[in-house]
Amino acid sequence: MQDRSEDVPAQPTQPQAEPPRPGSTAPPAPTVPNQSQAHHQPSPLPRPESAPGPYPGPVPAGGYGPPPAYAPAPPYAYGQPSGFPPPSGGRGGGGRAVLWAAVGAVVASALWAGGIFLLGPLGDDPDLAGYRARTDLCSSVDYTALRTEYAERDSAPTHTSLTHEAIDQSACSISLKTSSSSSYADAYLSVEMDLHKSTDPSPEFTALWSEYDQRFKDYEVERVSGFGDEAYLATEDTTSGTGTSGSRSVILAVRDGWMTYQMSWSAYTSSYETTTPPETDEVARWVRTDTRSTLENLRSD
Template sequence: MQDRPEDVPAQPQAQTSPQPGSTTQPTPVPAPQPQVQAQPLPQPRPEPAPGPNQGATPTVTYGAPPAYPPAQQYAYGQPPGFPPPPGGKGTAGRAVLWAAVGAVAASVLWAGGVLVLGPLGDNADLAGYRAKANLCSAVDYTALRTEYAEEDNVPTHSALKHKAIDQSYCSISLKTSSSSSYADAYLSVEMDLHKTTDPAPEFTAVWSEYAQRYEDYEVEEVSGFGDEAYLVTEDTTSGSGTSGSRAVTLAVRDGWMTYQMSWSTYSSSYETTTPPEIGEVSRWVKTDTRSTLENLRSD
């Protein structure tokens, strides 16, 4: 038997089973530890596969499958029937959609306005008349001054200008002389330029049937003034002419222009004389209307 060299380790002795009745426990031999291998990281989910006619279906590797298929992109947000995705993108998409719809609607309304409203103003037949800011400057009442010699130096006037209508109004106090304490009669003139609606039907209805309002009025259609004209008169004075009132109105329509010149007085306004007769005042009003209309057309 050869001696073991000193630098060679001794071989482990085999473990023997304890003898029956022995109390000595065997020394356990530690089991070899398994090697831990690194697991590969999950790969990102692949992009959606192309359509059936655009190539082969790619192989899905790691990663959980998507809960829903990717939504198709629409120019104005989600298609009808689909809830908007989280993050507020659906709200922005709807805003773009409504903005586009609003632009289209505005274009349609604008086009409708041009087609509907434009021709109305273009077709207005104003017969050459012009609106006046101060209608009194154009009113000629020379014929009436045969009776009312005193001129009113402070007549009142008003005007309204709108895309649908222009209105001018003038009110003049009439005095027979400078000695009159108050006005003996009153003269009012109004001109309306209707720029979007033809006033003919309503003008005819109002003035041709003016007598329906009051029993004391009389209506006469007269010629020589525009397209149609009506002379409306009232006389409620007694035989002596010391009570009651008298009034004369000439209403004229020329195209889409309407005009009224009205004279009125009370018998009690005259201090020393009686008011002029209706027939005489009617002639004055006709003469002054003709010259006033000429002024309104030429200015």
């Protein structure tokens, strides 16, 4: 036997041709590939019914034909948030964590901003300047100076009050008569105190009273000192030269911390049973004096 190298394939055995029989035609000899062709011809691969891998499905014969229909990808585990791109990466765990951290930060910022809008600056406590709510404000009103003109005291003044976690309000209305012979009130006095416990009234108070003459053209407004943090005096006089028609009014508005107060006097010449109402300058002096003593009562009572 002749030795051969292991890396050289064995030569196939040539079949012996059978001699033709008399009277028959010899079939053509089978074509046998030469040695070089046999060595380089690739052997056909098996064609399984299905190919292994992540996408199962039948494989067309010969590797041709339309691509197989793959199963749809599974839905996003937590639902895709609207307005945000899907997390990157094959597994998605880190992407989802970053996404929800960003969403949480946005929501927290919105809630924090909403709390500031609804509740005002954090840490602001109401500055009530020592004033307390009154159920009967009339019992604390001192109008001694006004009684220089209106000697008859009102025996049944009216009062109202409101208590709430945001604001406490007290109001008093007094009828003023020059004498007991007066059938009707010659003038009217009203006093109101508001304790603002939720928001600082400073900006609104300044805007309302410093520009009071914008709303009521007949009024004149001036800022006065000696009352709380700020105060405004508003006066009106629409009486005619004869003093038989028109009205006169004096209002003193005061803000002390988060407390707001006003004392208002008004008179109509048509209802005055004597001569004419006193001049607004004179009434303004009385109102200032009575406001000072009334504010002291509202702090000490």
